[in-house]
Each structure stands twice: as structure tokens, then as C-alpha cells.
Amino acid sequence: MGAIALAATSLAACSSSDAGSGSSGSTSGGDALVLAIQQAPTSFDPSQVEPAAAGILWNSVYESLAYRDPVDGVVKPWAATGWKYSKDGLHLTVTLRDGLKFSDGNPVKASDVAATMNRNIETPGYIQTQITALKSVDAPDDKTVVLNFKYFDPKFLPLLGRELGTFTEASALKNPNIATDPLGSGPYTLDKAKTVPGSSYVLSRRDDYWDVASFPFKTVTVRLMNDPTASLNAFKAGEVNAVAITPEQEAAAKATSGAVITPTAATAIRTMLIIDKGGKIIPQFKDVRVRQALNYAIDRKGIADKLLLGFAKPTEQVFSTGGTVHDDALDDTYPYDPAKAKALLAEAGYPDGFSVQIPSTNVSTKLEPTLSQQLGAVGIKVQWVAIPDSQATTVLSSGKFPLSLKDSAFASDAYTAINFLGAGTNNPEKFTTPELTKLMDTLNSTVDPEAAKPTLAKINEYSVKEALEVPLYNPINLWATSQGVQFVDKAGTTSSVRQFGVAAK
Numbered sequence: 001m002g003a004i005a006l007a008a009t010s011l012a013a014c015s016s017s018d019a020g021s022g023s024s025g026s027t028s029g030g031d032a033l034v035l036a037i038q039q040a041p042t043s044f045d046p047s048q049v050e051p052a053a054a055g056i057l058w059n060s061v062y063e064s065l066a067y068r069d070p071v072d073g074v075v076k077p078w079a080a081t082g083w084k085y086s087k088d089g090l091h092l093t094v095t096l097r098d099g100l101k102f103s104d105g106n107p108v109k110a111s112d113v114a115a116t117m118n119r120n121i122e123t124p125g126y127i128q129t130q131i132t133a134l135k136s137v138d139a140p141d142d143k144t145v146v147l148n149f150k151y152f153d154p155k156f157l158p159l160l161g162r163e164l165g166t167f168t169e170a171s172a173l174k175n176p177n178i179a180t181d182p183l184g185s186g187p188y189t190l191d192k193a194k195t196v197p198g199s200s201y202v203l204s205r206r207d208d209y210w211d212v213a214s215f216p217f218k219t220v221t222v223r224l225m226n227d228p229t230a231s232l233n234a235f236k237a238g239e240v241n242a243v244a245i246t247p248e249q250e251a252a253a254k255a256t257s258g259a260v261i262t263p264t265a266a267t268a269i270r271t272m273l274i275i276d277k278g279g280k281i282i283p284q285f286k287d288v289r290v291r292q293a294l295n296y297a298i299d300r301k302g303i304a305d306k307l308l309l310g311f312a313k314p315t316e317q318v319f320s321t322g323g324t325v326h327d328d329a330l331d332d333t334y335p336y337d338p339a340k341a342k343a344l345l346a347e348a349g350y351p352d353g354f355s356v357q358i359p360s361t362n363v364s365t366k367l368e369p370t371l372s373q374q375l376g377a378v379g380i381k382v383q384w385v386a387i388p389d390s391q392a393t394t395v396l397s398s399g400k401f402p403l404s405l406k407d408s409a410f411a412s413d414a415y416t417a418i419n420f421l422g423a424g425t426n427n428p429e430k431f432t433t434p435e436l437t438k439l440m441d442t443l444n445s446t447v448d449p450e451a452a453k454p455t456l457a458k459i460n461e462y463s464v465k466e467a468l469e470v471p472l473y474n475p476i477n478l479w480a481t482s483q484g485v486q487f488v489d490k491a492g493t494t495s496s497v498r499q500f501g502v503a504a505k
Contacts, residue, residue, distance in 0.1 A: 033217040033485060033500055034241060036225035040198050044182035044190070046116050046173075047123040049163045051409065055495035057222055060203050060215075062184035064165030065094055065113070065145075068158070070498050073322055073491030075161050079108070079185065083160070089152030089447035094145040094160070099210050102169050102185045110139035115170035117147070127163050131156070154443055154452060155415040162411070162494060187215040188497070199224055216502045235259070241485045242500060245478045247309040253480040260481050260503070266313060266321050266474035267492030268409045270363070271420075272298075272371075274469055276402030277431040282356060285402055289348040291467035295334035296341035297378045298371070304473050307370055312473040317464055318420045320410040321474060322491060325457040330464045341378040353379020357401055360384035361392040364405040367472075397428035407475075410492060413456045417443060421463055435462060 041054035049058045065080040077083075083094045100108035117137040120127045133153035138146040149156075159165065172183040180197060182190055188203035195201045203220040205212065225231055232249050234240040236256045245253050245261075254261050274294070279286035300314035316333050319326045345353060360368060364384070372382045387395050396404055408419065408426060420426045422440050432440070439459050446452040463469065479487035486503040493499065 031217070032219045032221065032241075033497065034221045034223070036223040036231060036243075038224070038226050040224055041201075043179040045179045046166050046168050047120045047127055048125045048179070049166060050126045051163060051494060053495055054222070055163075056220070056497060057190070057201055057203065058163075058166060058182070058184075059186075059494070059496045060188040060220060061182045061186050061190055062166035062168065063100070063186040064161055065167075066158075066161035066165055067496070067498065068161050068491065068493040070489040070491055070493045070496070073493065075158050078161070078165075079167075080160070083157070085447050087447065089445075090149045092147040092149070092157075094147065096143045096145065097210075098143075100185050101208070101210075102183055103189045103206060104169070104183060106169060108167075108169075108185050109142045110145045111142070112170045113137070113145045113167045114139040115173060116167035117145075117164070119173055120164065130159060131164060152444060152447060154446065154449075155412060155418050157449070158412040158415065187212065188220060191219075215497060217497065217500070220497055235480055235482070238482070241483045242479065242481045242487065245480050247311040247478065250478055253478075256480070256482065258482045260486065262479045262481065262487040263311070264477045264479065264487075265490055265492035266410070266476065268407050269315065269318055269320070269474055270405065270407050270472045271318060271426075272470035272472060273396070273404050273406050273426055274402070274467075275396060275404055275428060277468060278429055280429065281399070282354065282402040284348070284350055284354055287348045288466055289344040290350065291470075292334070293341040293344040293348075293378065294375075294380070294470050295467050296337045296344065297375055297380065298334075298470060298472065299336040299374055300472055301336065303367065303370060307366065308473070308475075311476040311478070313476060314473050315471050317460060318408070318469055318471050319413055319416050319456075319460045320492075322410065323413045323416070324453055325413050325460045327457070327460065330461065333464050334467075338374075338378050345379055350379070353381065355381040355383065356403060357383045357385050358403045358405070359387040359392070359395050359401050361387050361395075361405070362389050363392065363407055367405065393425065396425065403470075409494075414443065414449075414452065417456055417459050420469060421459060431468075433466070436466075 037053035039052055039054060041057050042048055042050055044058055046062065063079045065078060066075050067078045069076050079096060079100055080094050081097045083092055085092050096108065096110055102108060114137040121131065121134055133149050133151055133156060135148045135150045140146060168183050172178060175181060187209045188205055191202040191204045200221060200223040205215060205218050228246065231243050232245060232252060235243045235253060250261060253259055274285060274291060276282050276285050284290045304310065304312035304314050316331045317326055368384050375382050395401060406426065418424045421436060423430060439455060439462065442455045443452055446455060481487055484503050486501050487499060488501040489499040
């Protein structure tokens with residue numbers, strides 16, 4: 001969820017004096033990038049890093065084996081030069097590039113990567129939940145890492161460009177202060193003398209880094225700042241060179257001299273998850289006609305245009321528009337048609353509709369009046385039940401709610417298929433059908449990503465026609481930049497310094 005957290009939250013920045021550039025006043029593109037986030041990093045421990053806005057910190061200190069290119073979204077080698085699966089998909093061999101060094105000057109060895117990953121397997125945390133298929137990691141020589149699996153996991157490979165792909169020196173894993181004292185081989189180091197944990201974090205570029213030309217900013221400062229109005233005011237005053245803004249702030253930001261406003265690519269999807277597809281709580285949801293009625297009842301375009309001021313792309317698919325299997329034609333499956341929704345409910349035996357409870361969180365708040373009105377118009381009466389934001393994910397598996405609004409980040413098409421329709425967190429009841437089981441079995445046994453595309457396309461088509469979810473829209477967020485800084489991410493990647501570049505003057 002890192003892309004959502006960085007791009008969808010209100011960010012701000014501070015003056016260049018915080019970035020340690022030795023000057024005061026406004027920031028200068030090419031010297032310092034300054035950002036602010038609403039949530040502090042949970043930890044720099046490689047086993048505990050998470051996909052949130054603070055990912056820009058660990059993703060700069062640590063070098064991943066791979067990365068997603070912010071221009072085309074393709075997973076490309078970084079610390080690795082390449083990788084190859086065995087024919088059965090149970091072994092993945094990764095080759096490290098020559099000349100890698102940790103910030104303490106020691107060379108990077110395959111044994112360091114293996115030690116970090118084996119510790120991830122054994123250590124509870126977000127990463128451990130993502131790598132249940134991984135059994136062990138070996139280092140047969142200094143340049144070769146071999147990942148061994150209990151079973152083939154089609155969603156695994158992109159993880160090498162995310163949290164799992166980070167690593168530290170094997171000896172550093174014994175550092176009792178690893179959570180605050182990171183040792184990586186990445187392009188930046190954490191300047192502990194200028195960092196105030198929980199308040200501001202300063203990164204200094206390593207001039208000896210092998211690919212230093214790809215990281216133009218000498219310093220990157222990340223500060224905690226909760227007030228979006230203060231962030232915008234700092235930008236308008238010339239003290240901030242990059243800030244994520246809300247649609248309501250666009251006009252004010254655009255009026256700032258030299259400002260460039262850049263919309264982001266679709267990095268996520270907002271969905272009304274049908275948790276109870278098996279009908280344990282609401283028996284009606286077992287009937288495909290009821291699920292289809294839910295989809296016909298929602299005016300996606302009206303929500304995008306009126307409620308979200310045009311900064312959203314309506315969709316009826318959970319698969320990313322930037323992926324390989326998204327089919328534009330499927331987005332015409334459920335046009336807004338309340339009469340059709342009511343007819344389907346009546347045909348299914350519910351002419352008077354029914355009542356449903358949905359958890360109310362920060363994801364749903366803005367949409368609640370509109371969704372209540374639109375669902376109520378076809379006979380589905382909604383009661384919103386307040387839930388602490390800290391429970392927004394765990395509530396999915398609580399067994400208390402048949403529906404829930406959820407933001408989900410895009411990682412890969414295989415990840416989306418498994419997360420929504422397989423054994424992932426968005427399908428807590430592990431609902432399936434004979435047809436879906438057959439498709440998922442094919443996906444889970446197809447090692448070649450190219451060969452898996454037709455199966456993924458069939459999974460996408462099946463999920464839409466069977467109305468297994470109620471996808472709503474892809475959020476479009478905005479970045480305001482100035483003074484030589486530009487937001488270059490066109491693919492909706494995770495939080496990273498790579499999302500920013502130096503603008504031509």
C-alpha cells in the first residue's frame with residue numbers, strides 16, 4: 001500500500017535547512033528533496049519494513065534486488081542482474097551484480113542476502129505474511145542467491161522489488177539497534193546526527209554509490225506533518241518543493257508561481273468488497289443476481305465526477321488499468337441502472353430488498369451518504385458501523401460484516417488475482433466456485449509469466465461477470481512541485497526517491 005499512503009495522504013515539506021544543505025530559505029531542486037508524511041516509519045529493521053509512505057526512507061537506505069520502473073512499471077534488476085525460475089517453479093536463482101558495497105565499505109555477498117531473507121521467514125511481521133510459500137534461501141557462492149519454495153507462488157517475483165528485496169549485512173542483523181540504525185547498500189544513508197526519530201529524517205547521498213547518477217538529490221528530508229493546510233501554505237510560501245495535494249487544493253497550488261501540478265497514475269483501487277459471497281451473514285449474497293444488483297445500483301461516474309471532482313477513473317474490474325489483463329470493454333458490464341438492480345433483486349426473491357451493515361472507516365466516510373442513497377434507492381438499506389481505523393483490515397476477517405470498503409494497491413496481476421479471488425486478505429472466507437478453482441489452479445501451476453496471461457484474463461472476465469466484487473474507481477492523486485523538482489512516476493510505483501527528478505530550468 002505504499003503508493004497509496006504516499007500519494008493519497010497529504011504531504012508537505014520543510015525548508016532546506018532541515019535537509020542539512022547548509023543554507024536557509026527556499027529549497028533548491030537538485031540539492032534537496034523535502035517531503036512530509038503523516039505516519040512515522042515503524043522500523044528500519046529489514047524484517048519489519050512496511051509498504052507505507054515511510055517506504056521512501058528504507059527504500060533509499062536499503063538496495064532492493066529489483067525495482068519497479070516509475071516510467072513503465074516494469075520490474076527491473078537493481079542489486080541483482082537477473083533471475084531465473086526452475087521449471088517447476090520451486091527454486092528461483094538470483095544473480096547479484098559486481099561491485100556492490102554496504103555503506104560501511106564492506107562488499108555485498110550473497111550470504112548477506114540469504115541471511116536477511118531467512119530471518120524474514122522466521123520473524124513475524126508484514127513481510128512474513130507475504131512469503132508463506134518461501135521455505136529457505138541459500139548462497140552457494142558470493143554472487144548467487146537461491147530461493148527455495150514449498151510451492152510455486154505466481155505473485156512472488158514482484159516482491160523482489162518491494163520490501164522482501166531489501167537486505168543488510170549479515171552481521172548487522174545482530175545489532176540490537178537495527179530498528180533505528182540501518183546499514184544498507186542503497187544510494188543514501190540515514191544521517192543520524194540530523195535525524196530526530198518520530199519528527200524528521202535526513203538522508204545523505206553516497207557519492208561512492210555505483211549508480212549515483214540515477215539519484216540526483218544530495219539530500220532527502222522526510223518530516224512528519226499532519227496538517228494538509230500547513231503543507232499547502234508552505235508550498236505557496238516557497239518553502240516546499242514537492243507536496244501531494246487534494247483535488248480541493250489544486251486551484252490554490254496551481255496559482256503559486258512556478259508550480260507544476262502532476263496527476264498520478266492509478267496506483268490503487270477502491271472497492272466495495274463482497275466479503276460474504278458464500279452467504280454466511282447475508283444469504284442473499286450467494287445469488288449472483290444480488291451481487292449484480294449491487295453493481296448496477298452504484299453510479300460510479302457520478303461519484304467520480306461530482307464527489308471526487310473528476311480525480312478518479314470509474315472501473316468495474318479489480319485488475320489494474322496499467323496491468324496486462326485489464327479489459328476496457330468489461331467496464332461497460334454494469335452501467336448505472338437502478339431499475340435493472342431492482343428487477344434483479346425481485347427476480348432473486350427479494351422485491352422489498354434487505355438490510356446490511358458496513359464498517360465505517362476513513363476509507364468510506366466521504367462516500368457513505370452517496371452509497372446509502374444509491375443502495376437505498378433499490379431497496380438495500382445500509383447501516384454504517386463505526387470502526388477504528390486501526391481495525392480497518394482485521395475487520396475483514398471478523399465475520400461480522402458482509403461488505404466493506406477497501407483501498408488496495410496494485411502490485412501485479414497475479415497478486416491481484418490471489419488477493420481478491422484466491423487465498424489473499426481480500427477474500428477472508430476463501431470463497432471459490434468450481435470454475436474459479438480450476439482457473440486459480442492453472443495460474444498457480446504456470447511458472448512462465450507470459451504463459452499465465454490468458455488465465456489471468458479469464459479470471460478477470462469471470463470475476464466481473466459473476467459480480468464477485470463491487471469495484472468503484474481508481475483514485476487519481478495530485479503532486480505539486482516547484483523549483484526544479486518534478487514528479488516523474490507515470491506507473492504508480494511504491495514510495496521511492498525514484499518518483500522524483502530534477503526538472504529542466
